[in-house]
Amino acid sequence: MFAAVGVAGFALTLAGLAFVRVYDNQLIRQTESELIAQGAVVAEVFRERLRATVPEGAYGRERTAPWPFPIPDDTRLRPILPSLRASDASLPPGDTPRPSRVPAEPLSHAAGLQLTPLLEQVRAATLAGIRVVDTEGVVVASSSSALLWTTLADRTEVQRALRGEPVSVLRRRVADPEDTPLASLSRDTGIRVTVALPVLEGDRVWGAVVLTRTPMTFAKATYADRWNLTATGFVLLGAVALMSLAAAALVGRPVRALVKQTRAIAMSDPSGFEPMARPVVAELAELSESLAGMATALRDRNQYIRSFAANVSHEFKTPLASIQGAVELLRDSADAMSPEQRARFLANVDADARRLTRLVQRLLELARADSMTATPAQVELGPLLEGLALRARADGATAIHVTAPPAGLKVSLPQEVLDDVLWQLVTNARQHGGDTVRVDLSVEQAPEADLVRVVVKDRGKGISESNRARIFDAFFTTARERGGTGLGLTIAQSMLRAFHARLELLPSDTGTTFAVVAPVPRLQRK
Structure with a gap:
C-alpha cells in the first residue's frame, strides 16, 4: 500500500x-x-x-x-509550422535599431x-x-x-x-523602466x-x-482561469480530505489496535496472543500475526523454562538428599558401623555424585543444542550408517543390521549431528534390550516430498502406551537405575530442530521405531 x-x-x-x-x-x-x-x-x-x-x-x-518544412504534393502550398519550445535557448535581447x-x-x-x-x-x-x-x-x-x-x-x-x-x-x-508588476x-x-x-x-x-x-x-x-481553478481546487481539497479520512480508517485504526495488542502482550493478557481481526492492510495484518506468534513463542519458552527449572530442581534434589543423609549418618554413627555398612553408604554417595555429574554434563549439552546455529552442511547416508554399525559392533552390539540407502543419497545435516542422534538411538535400544537386541538402520521416503527418514528400529520390548506421550519430555526415563538422565532424546530433538529436521516415534508392532526426518539437498529433489 x-x-x-x-x-x-x-x-x-x-x-x-x-x-x-x-x-x-x-x-x-x-x-x-x-x-x-x-x-x-x-x-x-x-x-x-x-x-x-x-x-x-x-x-x-x-x-x-531551402524551405525548412515539408511541402505537400500540391506545390502551391508552402506551410509554415510553429517550432518553438520553452526549453529552446534564448538569444540576447535585440539592441535598439540604429538608423540605417x-x-x-x-x-x-x-x-x-x-x-x-x-x-x-x-x-x-x-x-x-x-x-x-x-x-x-x-x-x-x-x-x-x-x-x-x-x-x-x-x-x-x-x-x-x-x-x-x-x-x-x-x-x-x-x-522597461516604466513596467509595473500589475500594469500588464x-x-x-x-x-x-x-x-x-x-x-x-x-x-x-x-x-x-x-x-x-x-x-x-x-x-x-x-x-x-482563476475561478475554474479555484473550484477545481476545492474539489481536490474535498477528495484529499476523503482520502485522509479513509487512510485514518484503514491505517490509523489498525495501528491503534497494534498498540493495544502490544500493551496486552506486556501485561500477559490473553487477548495479546491473538492477531487483530479485519486489519484490511496486509502489512499490518502480517505484523499483528508476527506479534501474536512472537508472544506465543515467548510464553511457551517461559513455560518451558519454568518446567525445566522445576525438573532440574527435582532431579538434583533426590541425589543431594541422599548424599546429605549418608554424610549425616557417617558423621554421627561411623564408629558404630561395620566396614560393610560404611562401604555401602560411601558407594551410595559416589553413585549419587556421579549421577549429578552426568546431569550437569547433559544439561550443558542441552544448552549447546538449544543455542546451536544452523550452518549449511550435507552428509552422505550410506558411509555414515556403515560407520555407525561398525562402531556399535566394536562396542559390543552383536545384532545390528544396515539396509544400504541409494548410492549418493545425502541429507542437509552436519555429519556430527546426525551421528550423535543415531548413536543416542542405538544406545537407548541397547540400554533397554541389551547388546543382543536386533537394531535395523534403514532409509525411506517421508510423507513430504523433499524429506527422507533415517529409521532406527529395534526388536526389544518396546514402549508402553502411557510412556509414548512423554518420551520426548526432559528428564523422563525408565532407566534411572542404570544411569539414565532422561535428556538424551531432548538434546537430539533440539539439535535437529536447528537444521529444520525432527525426531519422530513411529508406530511399531514389535520393539521401538524412531526416525530422523531430515531435508534432502535441493539438487537431489525431484
Missing part, C-alpha cells in the same frame, strides 16, 4: 511537471502561430503593393535557403509608407510589433513610426529570412517570440516581415 502511495505521488509530481512544461510550450507556440498568421498576411499585402510598382525584370535577391546608413530601396519605401498606417492599427489590436524590411534589412514599414528607416540587418533571424527561410526565435526581454500581465515574462518571414515572389526575395510579441505566461493563464 505504501509503495503504491509513493508511486502515485511520484507519478502525480511527474505528470504535474510534464503538464507545466507542455503548457509553457503550448503558450509559446500559440503566440508563434498568431505571429506567423499575421506575418503571412502582411507579407502578402506588401508583396501585392510592391508588385504594382516593380518593373519587368529581376528584382530583389535570389532565394538561397544605407537609404531604403525606393520601391519598397513607397510600398511601406502605404502599409505603415495599417500596421499601427493591427498593433493596437494584437499588441505585436511588426516591421517590414527591404532586401538590405532597412525598415520601410512599422507598427511604430519611430522605427522607420532603421536597420535590422545585423539580426540573425532577419539575415536568414532575406535568404528565403522563415525563422522563429526566442529573445530575452529587458524590462502580458508583459510579465523574460522572453519575446520573434518571427521573421520572407516576402517571396517565385524564387526571389523582395524583403521580410519581422514580428515580435511577448507570449502569454503561465501566471497570466492561471489568473485568467
Whole structure:
C-alpha cells in the first residue's frame, strides 16, 4: 500500500511537471502561430503593393535557403509550422535599431509608407510589433513610426529570412523602466517570440516581415482561469480530505489496535496472543500475526523454562538428599558401623555424585543444542550408517543390521549431528534390550516430498502406551537405575530442530521405531 502511495505521488509530481512544461510550450507556440498568421498576411499585402510598382525584370535577391518544412504534393502550398519550445535557448535581447546608413530601396519605401498606417492599427489590436524590411534589412514599414528607416540587418533571424527561410526565435526581454508588476500581465515574462518571414515572389526575395510579441505566461493563464481553478481546487481539497479520512480508517485504526495488542502482550493478557481481526492492510495484518506468534513463542519458552527449572530442581534434589543423609549418618554413627555398612553408604554417595555429574554434563549439552546455529552442511547416508554399525559392533552390539540407502543419497545435516542422534538411538535400544537386541538402520521416503527418514528400529520390548506421550519430555526415563538422565532424546530433538529436521516415534508392532526426518539437498529433489 505504501509503495503504491509513493508511486502515485511520484507519478502525480511527474505528470504535474510534464503538464507545466507542455503548457509553457503550448503558450509559446500559440503566440508563434498568431505571429506567423499575421506575418503571412502582411507579407502578402506588401508583396501585392510592391508588385504594382516593380518593373519587368529581376528584382530583389535570389532565394538561397531551402524551405525548412515539408511541402505537400500540391506545390502551391508552402506551410509554415510553429517550432518553438520553452526549453529552446534564448538569444540576447535585440539592441535598439540604429538608423540605417544605407537609404531604403525606393520601391519598397513607397510600398511601406502605404502599409505603415495599417500596421499601427493591427498593433493596437494584437499588441505585436511588426516591421517590414527591404532586401538590405532597412525598415520601410512599422507598427511604430519611430522605427522607420532603421536597420535590422545585423539580426540573425532577419539575415536568414532575406535568404528565403522563415525563422522563429526566442529573445530575452529587458524590462522597461516604466513596467509595473500589475500594469500588464502580458508583459510579465523574460522572453519575446520573434518571427521573421520572407516576402517571396517565385524564387526571389523582395524583403521580410519581422514580428515580435511577448507570449502569454503561465501566471497570466492561471489568473485568467482563476475561478475554474479555484473550484477545481476545492474539489481536490474535498477528495484529499476523503482520502485522509479513509487512510485514518484503514491505517490509523489498525495501528491503534497494534498498540493495544502490544500493551496486552506486556501485561500477559490473553487477548495479546491473538492477531487483530479485519486489519484490511496486509502489512499490518502480517505484523499483528508476527506479534501474536512472537508472544506465543515467548510464553511457551517461559513455560518451558519454568518446567525445566522445576525438573532440574527435582532431579538434583533426590541425589543431594541422599548424599546429605549418608554424610549425616557417617558423621554421627561411623564408629558404630561395620566396614560393610560404611562401604555401602560411601558407594551410595559416589553413585549419587556421579549421577549429578552426568546431569550437569547433559544439561550443558542441552544448552549447546538449544543455542546451536544452523550452518549449511550435507552428509552422505550410506558411509555414515556403515560407520555407525561398525562402531556399535566394536562396542559390543552383536545384532545390528544396515539396509544400504541409494548410492549418493545425502541429507542437509552436519555429519556430527546426525551421528550423535543415531548413536543416542542405538544406545537407548541397547540400554533397554541389551547388546543382543536386533537394531535395523534403514532409509525411506517421508510423507513430504523433499524429506527422507533415517529409521532406527529395534526388536526389544518396546514402549508402553502411557510412556509414548512423554518420551520426548526432559528428564523422563525408565532407566534411572542404570544411569539414565532422561535428556538424551531432548538434546537430539533440539539439535535437529536447528537444521529444520525432527525426531519422530513411529508406530511399531514389535520393539521401538524412531526416525530422523531430515531435508534432502535441493539438487537431489525431484
